[in-house]
Amino acid sequence: MKKSIALIWPGLLLLFWIILCEKYNFEVLLIGIVVAVTVYYLNRNFLPNRELKIHKLPLYALYVILLLKEIVLANISVAKIVLSPKINVSPCIVKIKTQLNSSLHRAILANSITLTPGTLTLQLTDDELVIHCLVKENIPDLVDSKFEKLLLKIEG
């Protein structure tokens, strides 16, 4: 198990190298393997070395689809607000506690909230998110967030 984890990062770096080279033949592969392993070896203390759970991957794919749908819907609502002849916004700041445990999932939640227009994460201390909302109608969605439900399912 430990060996397979160690090979993921060099593999990703090799894939990145091949995409940048725009072709694959023997010398590209050889240089790529050498460079990828060296870069991984020099940075091994900074890269997260957590267990990869293969059976969780479909849930992550579902998460990306949910994120895309939410982004499109929220973008249209913000565009409506901007293009309306009189801008009526009611900006406010809320503090929300999250139930997620791992720091990676907390960061994913904060970034998803920022990517969705109308809400903006200002601060993330231990389990408390400080969020700025464009209109007050966004608050119930934040408290009862779909992203957090799905991330809890991934965690649990």
Add this chain to the structure above:
Amino acid sequence: MHGLFFFSIVFLAITIMICSYRAVKGPKATDRLIAINVIGTKTVVLICIISFILKETYFIDVVLVYALISFVSSTVISKHIENGGTKI
């Protein structure tokens, strides 16, 4: 198809000019930083489209580096504002 691309780059250039109005006038330092950030994203898309007009794929490498540099500059300037910054 080239007509669409030419229209797009002209359109993006005009919106970049409108954004630079906010960057010049904006009352606070944060306003300027937002405008610069938006201009960076628009420039990324602009260079992508230009690479298809000129049929030079290596422009997309330029785009990758540009996106990272624009991110670093936003980070540094926002840290500077956070730590007091200059009175603007």
Add this chain to the structure above:
Amino acid sequence: MKTMLIYLLMAGGLFFFLVGTVGLLRMKDVMTRVHSAAKCDTLGALLCITALILYSGGGFVGLKLILVIVFLWTTNPTATHLIGKAELKRQQNADNQEPFYWNEVEDHGDI
């Protein structure tokens, strides 16, 4: 069909860029400007680059453009978050400005 789709995606992307710019000019407050500007850019860039991927017709150029989208979508929210945090700290430090009003949300027990 493909041409039609490319035109549609590109028009949508340019529309969202225009909305972001108009919001940048029209909004009154710094925070609301962040909302309108940095957010409409995410979907605008996505739609424009998707149109370019369709035009390029796959291959390594398409993969590189997907990399551009991944970079933009990881760096853009981070930069937005940092700008918002800087603005929050600046407004807390400033003396002559009215403070933000806070809405405490308490009923979050059953998520």
